Amino acid sequence: MSGNAARMGACAALLLICCLSAQDFTQRGFVQTGLTLYPQTAPNDSGQAVGDALFRYEASYKVRPWLRISASLDTAFDTHEQVERSAHLDWQDRGLRRPLLSLRELNATISKGKLTAEFGKQFIRWGKADLLNPTDRFSPKDFLSVTDPGFLAVTAARVIYDTGANSFDLVWQPRFTPSRTPLLDQRWTVLPESLDDVTLHDLGSVFPGRSSFGARWNHIGSGYEVSASFYDGFNSLPIFQAYSNDDFRRLYPALRLYGVDAAVPLPWFTVKTEAAYYTSPDKRQDEYVIYVIQFERQIKEFAIVAGYAGDAVTSYTPGLQFSPELGFARAILAHAQYTIDSTRSVATDAAVRQNGDGSWLRTVYSESLGQHWRVTAGYTWIRGNPSDFLGEYHRNSYALLALRYSF
């Protein structure tokens, strides 16, 4: 019996090896280490040097011509306790800190002709603009470093019918994934001076019970591309509800969104625009329109994107909400990249609030060394008035050095 089991195990292993060695199996990943240096301390954070490391492994296997399974795993570590210290496999992405070991993505994609269905933990990105994406509602973010967010996957079922000229995208997200907000005891949370002597108690988060739904139609015409989208669910960014002077809880307001986006290539530049009207069915957050218009042009090795993001609040709701989207609105935004040669590039991003109260500028130099290594060095300047969303981080300018090995 044990011999049979061993033989079956060997056969299964051989089969697995045969499968995985087939061309239908692809894998990639990287190991990255980084060092972030802050010239200034912050009132709630004396740390000036943060080291971090990330290992990411992504694999994809085409089981059948119409079925693909994809998975991705992250292992992270840092010196500033932005990463949890307990070594359990996290798949929910609901913690305040980044998980040490995370199932970043696990999904099955079924495609048949014009129809594609995707089930599981997956990334869903909507919108056409590059500077800001108001219609991108199924993409919660990790804002532990506010000016350098990363995207989180959501657990959802997605069906896309794509005819080439038109595509229809339906998404149902049964389980809510929140955005990760800055940690209370770290520099990206700037507390009012009145709370200097108060010890705040975090009573945790109240996650929505019901599911979210979204639909999007995209049309590619002759010389233009346009989309319309609808979302009914919850804001992934919380409001902070106080229960007493020093206790608070995170709540996620209901959100309904109507969005449009478009791209029009013109002889001299490409215009991309995106706008969304956010309403709040439970009246727990402001209702507003947020929009972005950008102009994009590539001149030989130089690519430039410049635009404006604006907002108009139609209904105010008192309360405290962390809202980087509005924080980057009413601002001129720009991105420029120069490709020096096939291995080196330099890029600059900038945001300047129209009233001049806040500005952010990041310049990054990147060079690949051989086939696997890449070194990146950059500096981010943040200036402004403490009452402004960007300006309040004026003590958080930083230098970054990162080394990545890709495989």
Added chain:
Amino acid sequence: MSKTLLVAGCWWLVVAAVCAQDARQIVAESQKRGLSRSQQYEGTLEVIGSGNKISLKRWTYERIGSYGSSKAILRFTAPAEVKGVALLIVNHADRASDQWMWTPALERDRRIALQDRSTRFFGTDFSFEDLEERDVNQFDYKLAGEETFDGQPCWKIESKPKEGKSSQYTSSVLMIRKDNYVVIQIENFAKEKLVRRIHYSDVQQQDGIWVGRTTEVLDANRGSRTVLKLEKLKYNLPMQEESFTLEALRRG
């Protein structure tokens, strides 16, 4: 005397017209012989910078249709850091192509602004315009002579974009083999200055189509070169239009 001049003038006009027609016919025949419903290959690229710095890239390429109505998807398989990056190109006969790039790290596709087709393609010495397939009717042609090139008798043909047709090049010189109508070199000029030389070698027949399996591009301004070798080349494989959409670009 004036009658002789008139006859001579008419004769030269006729000769010029016949030569122009011949040149156009040669190019048209060359394109006709290279026509295919689809194409697939794995490309290995060696980019040799001006300081002899070498970088290697690999991609897979699939195309459906040809010339002005074609669509293509190109996926990088190496180096590791760009593995999975993909590009969808939708060509149009009358205007610049539409292009979208899929970047796995961002998990999104992004439309690429491409007003300037002289931009280098992904750090290679190809410009975006070089990757487009030329429609024979967008250029005027002139037979500039016949000469032996790479050991083969060739037609030497000059081409210029027709008025109103945009191109980074003001003129090009094509060398077309007489035996199989394969273009084996294109020299592209801007105001009589050589900008880019594209040389095709290792000419073989694949699925009934003669093709240069090695392409060397010289960027004369930068002094850098790119060598593209086509492996596992196939023509006229059955392909579906659904495999050349934004959704197909995303799902890989």
